[in-house]
Amino acid sequence: MRFRSPLLIGRDRESALLGALLTAARQGRGGAVFLTGDAGIGKSRLVADCTYQALDDGMVVLRGRGSGSSRDVSYKPLREALFSFARTNGPPNDPALDAYLPALTTLLPEWRTTPGAEHLESLIVLSEAVLRLLIAIGRDRGVVLVLEDLHDADTETLAVVEYLADNLEELPIMLLANLRGHSSQARRVADDCARRRTATVLGLDPLTGADLGALAAACLDCAPDEVPPRLLRHLERTADGNPFVVEELLSAMAGTGALELADGRWHLTSDPATQVPVTLIESIAVRAEQIGPAGQEILRAAAIFGRRFPVAPLQAIVGLSDRDMLAFLRAGVAAQLIKPDETETGWYAFRHALTAEALLSSLIPTERTMIARRAVTAVTRLQPGLPGEWCQVAAGLHLVAGEEAEAGRLLADAGQRLLDSGAAGSAISLLENAYERLRDDQPQVRAKVLASLLYALSEGGQAERAAALAGELSELDGPAVPPADRIGLRVTMAWIAAEAGRFSEGMAHVSTAREVLEAHWEEAHSTALDVVEAQLMTRVSDHAPERLARRAAETAERLPLPGVACQAWELLAYLVRPRGLAEADQCLAKVQAIAEEHGLGLWRIRALVRLAINGSLRHGDTTALEQAVRQAAAAGAVTSMHTAQATLAMLLVLRGDYEQAESLAASWAETSIRLSHADYTQYVLLTQATSAAHQGRRKEMDKALGAFRRWGGEDGEYVALSHGLCQAVCALLEEDREAAVESLGRARAWEDAHPSVYSLTGRFGLGVLLDALADRAGPEECAEIAATPAGTLRWNRHFLLLAAAVAMGRSGRGDEAHTLVEAAREAAQPYRMAANLGLRLVAEAAVADGWGDAPTWLRTAEEYFHEAGIPAVAGACRTLLRQAGVAAAHRRSGHERIPEELRRLGVTVREYEVFVLLAGRRGNVDIAKRLFISPRTVEKHVASLLLKTGQADRAALCDLAAGTFWGHPPS
Structure with a gap:
């Protein structure tokens, strides 16, 4: 008989809080909750109750679970949760999600649109991608992400969970996770989030008193006062208020006949302290015996793998036929001991983590070692090369068998695989574990593991921790370690120092590596060292690093080392940029060609973005850059997309x-x-x-x-x-x-x-114009700066042309100065504010020195700055107009209704009113009556309009007015 409470007992406070958080999430005020407590304390029951409430409220629920045997398998709980959505849904149609879809294919391969594995730029980008997906899923009705047994989650999953918890405010998302109460990385994440007040940690206490009696009554389907007092006292002594243990004890007692239902009431037929199992181990043993004579042995062998176990190796260990193995699995499922693993075919799982732990605790050390060794043999034979998760599984089995060194080597191999796939966080956990277990192994083996660990720490954003391992280099820097590994360690440490801003320290590592390289020269190592040194020299040395970068680029192409070549040519594009964008573009074209030849998609996008940036700076046109943003987003190149967007935003400001x-x-x-x-x-x-x-x-x-x-x-x-x-x-x-x-x-x-x-800091443009206005720069200085690469950029060229015009006008070459101003206006065409600011500044010199068309330039600038709400410049323009002997526009009500081309001509509000009426070819008297002014005043306005518009006579002016309004003048 199987007992399980159909009710949630003793969790009213926690249930009410979760209900309130669900309501808040539906209203766009999300949050995270971590349920903590001992195994079996009721965390999953509370999660299930909350899940049902969320589903009843129409929310989307995504569920995943951690597992002990796959603790170092990247993203297992997240994959399982997102699979529950992806099985019946495609990617949401949300533009904000598009750029992150390639990153999401790390978790959801079926959403991948191109063959092969996708490169994940960083763990943070993946975390943001998951957040964006949850936003898209829950935008209309809210979403609950449920992650159970978080204590068994991998490092990568915990990093994503922490990121989500920190960023759920004002979003329609609730994160609900449960975990064991003991000290663990997951518990540290939960406590850290709670301290930052980005999550709530709910610790579930054992049930006591009336709650424990209510649980027993619910299990037995009776009233609380019908639970035998002796049974209740026994539960209080032995179950420690743990609901799962209560259920197991009741089931075991009923199974052995110690608890019976007679005449509608439950009775104890024997002393529960002696006749009924008082520990979970005994409970599991009794139930295991019910599925056959060999059931207990098979379950113990399965428990060697942890909560999840693979069927084929288990079958090889216990020597069952296919028929007998299937019979065992059916019996185990029927007995509620095991269940098929929904995440992977060919695997089963114990229904409760305590089941595996209880089974293992019943084995003596010798038994554990023997079973683990048989398991390693079976796994190695059935999975040659130990692909994917099997490497970690085999490593765990070696640990159970006490074979530390072999476990360490397998952990190192598994960590390197994770690092190659971009899962730096999980790689760190495995590589650190491996490094510690290989303390007594050969130095060259440890050196390789340390190099991988250092790189993983750097890629995982833990440069400080990597730097702390620098002391390990001394014991691995001797002749016992191959030169290639010693150089690799130093190169890695140099990169880490550069990332942490310790450039002198980085150069010291480079120097040590070069000493080794002199005695054991190898071109590939020399090339990698050149790129590192060039990068460091851009910050800590006055010497030009271009020589090293160029040597690295050329050598990397010849060997070939396409990734290093792209890296070196991109660095060169940065270094040569002061000599002009054309040379930088040549370097970027090399990156693009190498990337296309070797299928390096992200490098191709990086080159495309930087070429588009250079083109936009050169010409002021953002079309190519906008296209680059779209291509980077489509490719999932988030870093390149942000780079392009950043430059695009600034260029839009300039425009x-x-x-x-x-x-x-x-x-x-x-x-x-x-x-x-x-x-x-x-x-x-x-x-x-x-x-x-x-x-x-x-x-x-x-x-x-x-x-x-x-x-x-x-x-x-x-x-x-x-x-x-x-x-x-x-x-x-x-x-x-x-x-x-x-x-x-x-x-x-x-x-x-x-x-x-x-180059847009003013040194090559605006500052030169101000110098020219102050008579600090003449035609020669302007020409010299205009010849520089920075002077060719369209933004700068506009100001330099105006500076040259000021200098020429002052020297009496007014016609040439006027021509330069018109050329400057053409150059400034994309930049509205800069174009008008330039007119205001150059007109000042034109008025003072008596050249050019200052009134037109000032009216144009005044019109712009008046409309832009910049009164100081608009007022300065009007003052200069008066100094030039030209009436400035009066800013009466209605000025904004005047078409821009007429405002630039200096047409006033009253003149515009006359102009509108001229469209109907009315006479002066008629116009005067409509505007309540005298015919003579109308005549003056008509004369002014003829002058400002350049029309030959009144008839032409009427034709212009009629054409302006297409026969429909405004009322």
């Missing part, structure tokens, strides 16, 4: 498309901050500050720059941009020329001390 730029920046700012990517975050904050600055919004600019500094912006590579492209422009829009010059000076001083690849 004056502020609304689109701010929308784009906001769309990835949250993700960038969530990913804790300092460089991207600095750039997006600088973009937002620049957008505010170019609209004259100082308060918003200062706020964004404050955040920029808090993210380390003043120690980064965007300092000159923050001064020259951001603050200097804002000062000019406030008509504070002195402050603008000071900002440009700070940008130049920073660049002098920190050579930069960024």
Whole structure:
């Protein structure tokens, strides 16, 4: 007889809290809950109750479970949960999810659109991909992600869980996980989230008193007062308030006849302390015996594998025929001891983790060792090469058998496989385990494991932990370790030092590696070392690293080492950029060609993005860059997509498309901050500050720059941009020329001390124009700067042409100066704000020196800045118009209704009203009556309109008005 309570007993408080959290999640206020407690305490029962409530409320429920034997198998609980959705659904139609679909194929291979394994850029990107998927699934009705037995989850899953828990606020998602209460990595994750107040940890206490009696009554289907008092006392003594143990004890007692139902009431027929099993081990043993004479032996052999066990190796261990094995499995399922594993064919699982633990505890050490060795032999024979999960399974069996060294080697192999697939977190766990177990093994074996572990720590974002292992190098840096492994260790440590910002330390590792390389030279190692050293030299040395990078690129192509070659050519594209974008483009074209030849899709996208960025800077056209963003998103190249989006947002600011730029920046700012990517975050904050600055919004600019500094912006590579492209422009829009010059000076001083690849800092454009206006730059200086690569960029070329015009106008070459202004206006065509700011600045010199068409330029600029809500510049334009002897436009109500082409001509509101009525070919008297003005005033307005529009006579002016409104003048 099997007893199980149909009711949830003693968990009213926890159930109410979970119900409230479900309601909040449906309303878009998500959160995470970790249920903790001993095995069998009722965590799964509470989860099931919450799940049923969620389903009744129309929410989507995704369920997955950790497992002991697959603790080092990447993402097992997440895969299982997402499979429950993917079995009946395809990818959600959500544009925000598109870029993350390739990353999701790591968990859901059936969503893969291209053959072969997809490269996962980082664990954080995968975590964000899972979050985006849950948002898409639960947007309309809410979603609950249920992860059971989290204590048995792999490291990668725990990292994703922590990321999700930290980012569920204001989302329609509830994360519900349960785990054992003992100390574990999963428990540390739960406690850390609770301390950050991003999750709730609910510890389930043992049932006592009335609750324990109510549970026993529910199991026995009777009233609480009908539970035999002696039975209740026995349960209180032996079950420790554990609901699962209560159920097992009741089932065992009823199975042995110690508990019977007679005359509608339950009775104890013998002393439960002596006649009924008082431990779970005895309970399992009794039930195992019920499925046949060999049942207990088979179950113990299965327990060697953990909660999950593979059928074929188990059959080989116990020597059963196919028929007998099937009979055992059927009997085990019928006895509620085991069940088919839903996640993998050919595997079964114990229904409760305690079952396997109880069975193992009943084995003496010699029995465990013998069964484990037989299991290793069976697994190795049935799975040659130990593919996939089998490597970890075999390693675990060797550990049970006490064979530490062999277990360590298998763990190292399994860790390297995970690292190659991109699962750095799980690889770290396995490689650390392997490294510790190989302490007494040969040094060369340990050196290889350490190299893999260091790389895994670096890729997993744990550079500090990797650096802490530097002390291990001394004992592995001797002749017992092959030179290739010693060099590999040093190269890896150099990369880790560079990632952590310890460039001098990185160069020290390079120096040591070169000493070994001199005695044991090998071209491949020399090439990898060149790339590392070149990367380090860009930060810690005044020597040009280009020689090393170029040598590495050429050698890598010849060997060939396509990945190293792409890396080296991309570094070269960065290094040669100050000499011009054309040379940088040649390097990027090499990356693109190598990537296409060797099928390196991500490198091809990286090259495509950077080529598009260079083209946009050169020509001011964002079409190619927008296409690159789409291609990067389609390929799942999230890093490249963010790089392209960052540049696109800034270019949209320069083009004056502020609304689109701010929308784009906001769309990835949250993700960038969530990913804790300092460089991207600095750039997006600088973009937002620049957008505010170019609209004259100082308060918003200062706020964004404050955040920029808090993210380390003043120690980064965007300092000159923050001064020259951001603050200097804002000062000019406030008509504070002195402050603008000071900002440009700070940008130049920073660049002098920190050579930069960024060219829009004012040094090659705006700053030259201000120098020309102050008579600090003449035609020769302007021509010299215009000949530089930075001077050819369209944004800079516009300001340089204006600077040259100012210098020429001052020297009496007014016609040439006028021609240069028109050329500058053409160059500035993509940049609306910059074009009008340039007109305001150059008109100042034109008025003073008596050349050009200052009134037209000033009216155009005044019109723009008036409409843009930048009164200081609009007012300055009107002042200059008056200095030029031209009446400035009066800003009366209704000015915004004047068509832009008429506003540029200086047409006033009243003149426009007359112009509208001329479309109907009315006379002066008629117009005067309609506008309540005198016919003479009408005549003056008509004369002014003839002058401003350049029409020959009144008839032509009427024709122009009629054509403007297509016969339908506004009322």
